[in-house]
Amino acid sequence: MQSIISYPSRGPWGSHRYRGNCTGHLIKDLLNYFQPKKFVELFAGSGTGRDVARHLDVQNSVHLDLNPTFGGWNALKDEMPTGSDFVFSHPPYHNIIPYSGEEWGRTPHMDDLSRCSSYKEFIQKLNVVNAKVYASLTNGGRHAVLVGDVKQEGTYYSIIKDMAYYGELEQHLIKVQHNCLSDLKTYQGAFIPIVHEHVLIFRKTEVWMIPIVHARRTEQDIRQTENVVTWRDLVQAAVQALGGRGTLSQIYHELASTKKASNNKHWREKVRQTLQLHEEFIAVRRGLWSCDLAGFSAAS
Ligand SMILES: C[S@@+](CC[C@H](N)C(=O)[O-])C[C@H]1O[C@@H](n2cnc3c(N)ncnc32)[C@H](O)[C@@H]1O
Numbered sequence: 001m002q003s004i005i006s007y008p009s010r011g012p013w014g015s016h017r018y019r020g021n022c023t024g025h026l027i028k029d030l031l032n033y034f035q036p037k038k039f040v041e042l043f044a045g046s047g048t049g050r051d052v053a054r055h056l057d058v059q060n061s062v063h064l065d066l067n068p069t070f071g072g073w074n075a076l077k078d079e080m081p082t083g084s085d086f087v088f089s090h091p092p093y094h095n096i097i098p099y100s101g102e103e104w105g106r107t108p109h110m111d112d113l114s115r116c117s118s119y120k121e122f123i124q125k126l127n128v129v130n131a132k133v134y135a136s137l138t139n140g141g142r143h144a145v146l147v148g149d150v151k152q153e154g155t156y157y158s159i160i161k162d163m164a165y166y167g168e169l170e171q172h173l174i175k176v177q178h179n180c181l182s183d184l185k186t187y188q189g190a191f192i193p194i195v196h197e198h199v200l201i202f203r204k205t206e207v208w209m210i211p212i213v214h215a216r217r218t219e220q221d222i223r224q225t226e227n228v229v230t231w232r233d234l235v236q237a238a239v240q241a242l243g244g245r246g247t248l249s250q251i252y253h254e255l256a257s258t259k260k261a262s263n264n265k266h267w268r269e270k271v272r273q274t275l276q277l278h279e280e281f282i283a284v285r286r287g288l289w290s291c292d293l294a295g296f297s298a299a300s
Pocket of ligand 1: 046076
């Protein structure tokens, strides 16, 4: 295996009719590489992992899914089998493919991860499952999780960035996607189609303590920073905040309370100098400035 993996065919395992199924070649390569003593598969779906385990004659394996075909095992409520040194999981892609009530069963199941009411709820529930998986591993064991980022209505949802990481990230593989339903779609406007997924492999390296990495979103007001912004950045932002053009006194007003201005008693001179020095700032008429970002050359 290498860090970029690509399997154009999914192989004879599981079912290509089950939406969101994965290639068995990936599971086969992971099992051959890690040679686990006890293999547990979560989100088993159409049985891809079970069929691969049979094919490789892996004796000690368990395959679980909320789908009644796999016993209706609920990753949020039911206990994880213990004593595994290798867990493979392939959770839903948020709500891109709904499972209960569509792929199986007549009605949506309240704990189906593909039926969460928001992306936030999906990430919270995925974190619960991943924490349970990690706790169940034997020391030195691994959790390989196959996840894909999604784009919906113009928003990019990076599951691998937003989910918590339990354990040491031992490997990050990029898996090229083949034969997706979305390949058949034509997209309006500027959109770079997502044609890859991620396989994150976490290793348990400590019996009691769990290293956890959480993504945290914060915001920084550039007006209150000193070293990360230049006068050019601030003046550009001020003109943009004024709708693309503004008088000198309006630009002063926008910038008066910035940290850079409060630390420089000649800040007004600095603003005028910045406006005069850089080609993106255009004097529309005396005292009125606009900002032409399209005509701005990166080299200047
Ligand atoms: C992406 S599919 C897995 C496909 C599988 N790897 C295959 O090749 O067929 C995700 C699976 O997660 C299952 N699932 C969703 N919520 C679950 C839960 N709370 N507990 C267990 N399984 C769940 C769905 O039923 C679905 O089969």
